[in-house]
Amino acid sequence: TSPFAWLRTRFYYLLIRLYFDQEFSIEEFTRGAKQAFSVVSKLLSQRKLDLLEELVSAEVLQVLKEKISLLPDSHRDALAADIDAIMYTTEGDVRIYYDDDGIKFVSILMCFWYLNGANLPDEIPGEAKVFQIVFGDENTKEKKHLLTANYEFQREFTEGAKPDWTITRIEHPRLLE
Numbered sequence: 130t131s132p133f134a135w136l137r138t139r140f141y142y143l144l145i146r147l148y149f150d151q152e153f154s155i156e157e158f159t160r161g162a163k164q165a166f167s168v169v170s171k172l173l174s175q176r177k178l179d180l181l182e183e184l185v186s187a188e189v190l191q192v193l194k195e196k197i198s199l200l201p202d203s204h205r206d207a208l209a210a211d212i213d214a215i216m217y218t219t220e221g222d223v224r225i226y227y228d229d230d231g232i233k234f235v236s237i238l239m240c241f242w243y244l245n246g247a248n249l250p251d252e253i254p255g256e257a258k259v260f261q262i263v264f265g266d267e268n269t270k271e272k273k274h275l276l277t278a279n280y281e282f283q284r285e286f287t288e289g290a291k292p293d294w295t296i297t298r299i300e301h302p303r304l305l306e
């Protein structure tokens with residue numbers, strides 16, 4: 130992350146604490162986002178989309194229903210991320226905005242890197258190399274792929290709105306396209 134982007138996100142976190150939620154903590158948000166990512170990614174891989182209705186926006190859920198049905202099993206298996214397999218998490222873009230009716234929203238894009246043992250080919254169409262990590266010795270080799278995912282979380286901060294974060298974008302590059 131560039132120093133400018135880091136400062137910009139920290140400024141937005143300050144604005145969130147000053148104007149929207151005095152208890153907001155990026156560390157606590159990140160812990161919750163990792164848990165949500167793990168749960169949602171596992172439900173996606175198991176095709177249990179009906180269980181996502183409270184977590185994912187209706188628009189995203191509709192797109193997922195179409196995409197998941199077309200995925201090969203290996204790609205679907207690669208969507209699942211155990212919370213212990215998340216190697217790195219960082220926040221991407223942070224936005225604060227108001228719609229035409231004065232409704233206040235905050236959205237935070239989270240980027241996850243996770244290990245998955247799905248049986249993926251070394252090369253995925255689109256000429257993208259999948260990073261592989263081999264654990265163990267010659268007799269007990271276990272191959273895992275280092276995969277990425279981007280989930281955008283959005284919350285309405287208008288007075289009287291539910292204090293829940295909703296996932297408004299799900300991207301698993303080269304898997305869920």
